[in-house]
Amino acid sequence: MGNFMLETKDLTKRFGKFTALDKVNLQVKEGEVFGFIGPNGAGKTTTIRCLLGILQATEGSASVFGLDAWKDAVEIHKRIAYVPGDVNLWANLTGGEVIDLFVSLRQKSDKEKREKLIKKFELDPSKKCRTYSKGNRQKVALVAAFASDADLYILDEPTSGLDPLMEQVFQECVGEKKKEGKSIFLSSHILLEVEKLCDRVGIIREGSVAQTGTLDELRFLTRINMNIETREAITGLEAVSGVSGIEKTVKGIAFQVENEQIPEVVTFISKFGVTRLESKPPALEELFMKHYSNENVSTTSATGGE
């Protein structure tokens, strides 16, 4: 098994005839922040539930700390903190009560840490959970997780209901845990978040892991959409390295460019008299669609199974 914090080998999960996970292979090392990205319905939550022993693998294996995820679930859980993607809480309990309950199920609670986190996330712990928005319920789960002293943090799309300011707070918390040498498994469909936080990423699509590697290795992820209009018609752009997906728009052209190649591209296009320039990171779905529909063209050096 090696000394991976978490490992799946050909992990397969079927619900009846539907295959939700098809031979998923993942490895997370100690002290690593691992980003698990994929569009909605790709199988992120299902993978995590298998790792937690909430679902049993149909085939293949999932292990955490070298222990079997299904058989040794209770042992494993003692060293894990988990934030589910869809946080439902008890209408009649207050946020503070839930946090205390969650923390104390694993260990003695650290009051100081708890108070600090509640303040940081701007949560009112005296309110009943029924009055909390999705974001606030997520904060409750996050506070409980970060207040726990675990070896591995499994977070399933933890920021999907948070506003940008709170996302920032979340990123700080992850940073702190990382400094303490903890391992973090973070599922997300927001590229920006993964880019900021993760040492390595795994990409899951339709139940199978397409690629894993560092962000450098998966350069296509850091492509950016450009939309430009120029006085003279642009020619020869396809020859510039790192440029792909060139399309004509009504008044100009649109294309994608890899982050490192931006200086070259800007120099190149400036010759044509730029009148308008627009750039933004593409949505994950878009990126995937473009990337995987012309798989053969891509030149990424990637590890991991297909």
Place this chain on the structure above:
Amino acid sequence: MRGNFTNTGKLVKFILRRERIISTVWILIIVLFSMVLAPGINTMFPDIETRNNFAATLENPIMIAMMGPVYGVGDYTAGAMYSGMMLLWIMMTAGIMNIFLVVRHTRADEEKGRAEVVRSLPTGRLANLNAAIISAVIINAVMAVLLGLGLAATGVESMDLGGSMLYGVLTGLAGLVFAAVAALFSQLSSYKGGATGLSFLTLGVFYMVRAAGDAQMPINNALSCISPLGLAQRSEVYVQNYIYPVFILIAIIAVIIIIAFKLNSIRDIDQGFIPAKPGRKEAKKSLLSSFGLSVRLLKTSIIVWFIVMFALGASYGSILGEIDEFVGDSPEYLTVIGIPEEIVEKMTDADKKEIISKYFGVFITSMMTLVGLIPVIIAAMKPRNEEKDNRAEHILARGISRTKYLFGYVLIAYISSIIMQCATAVGLYLSASSVAGEAGIPESFMLGSLLKSYLSYLPAMWVILGFTILVIGLLPKASGMIWGYYGFVCFMSFIGGFPDLLPAWVAKISPMSYIAKVPLDDINFTNLALLTGLAAVLTALGFFHYRKRDLVYH
């Protein structure tokens, strides 16, 4: 002010559209149920003599506290009897219907954010409340008319059109009183459960106030009339048909509605006047475990059901003294409570009371056991509902084993079965002995023998409980079928008095059929041991499968 109500009409149409099924079903049930029972009274009490006798049994403080004053004694017509025994309950049923109706379209809508969408359209500030109330008026008016016409159409001699319409109108107005109360609390409380809870509390208080007034000797009419329910009963439907309560009720409704509007106009959307009181910032120690959480989640249900069981037991205990008259000579009734024909034939006036009270006691025991099963099944089903709502995983992903998690709920379910049976037995005993005096109650209603017969049903309850756990472990998606099985067990117990209706083996599927009828028969310890063993096996199998399966989220 006018702009406040803009587009009310469209909203009314929208509400009525959403209500077309639920409210129709409520109205049909209320009207049909009322119609079916009317001729029934006539059959059970065919002549004036039996009715007058029955009136005499009703005229004791406990019965009056329960049902209200007895009007028309001396010439106790079927109509007098009908309104005396039914109006109160049907008004309360209409009240319940209206509480749900109005909360659904005011506070609940706001909570779900639907009201916001509506208000952002060109509608007036008060249009939503206005529309909810107008819809309630329409729905109650339809119910009142149908009920009035329906009762008149039953053709029971003393139930004429005038009285029947008054009966219907009073029911509709009582409904509207609670519609108004719910509208008021929907302004005051900031969440659906609060608005509903406070409205139900008001319903309970209105019932108790009139009970407190009616139970006095002589009856304290002024006190009773503070409650709209007591007031409505003063119409003496089918006896005097007084109209004045109708006008007072309309005035009460108007006042409450005006207050609700006033409150609605000065508050912001999503806010209430009763501040959601801040809860604990930190958890009590007792909550800090998987079992502590289970207790916390089920506590309210168990306490409420404990009170319900105790009160039901007490109300049955209170009629024990007049049990033979209550049951009367109607052979159907004697069969329903399970007295075999041979015994009915041989029954003499001397031993009639004793025989009836024994059989009645046995009958009540099985009925009450069925009611007591409800909170037990609710407790056993809780882990499944937690799982479905995605909350079990919080606990199960924190070092709590499946076995430990499930065990907490199962333990509570088993304990609550014992609590419920004891609550009923003690309630029965306390009220029976306070009505008849310790010396006056039959041997079978002494606390010891009551406990014996109630607790002897436990193994049957446990089998149903074990079955519930097995289904949760083995067929989580089909766990709703427990209630189907429960319904079947109830049905089998109801028709128990008519053993020829179904083949014998069908009855054997119900564990209740293996319980000896204490005190008529001796306790059958062999059966009890077998049932307990079966329950243990079912429970163990349930755990076995629960440990082996995936959590299921739908």
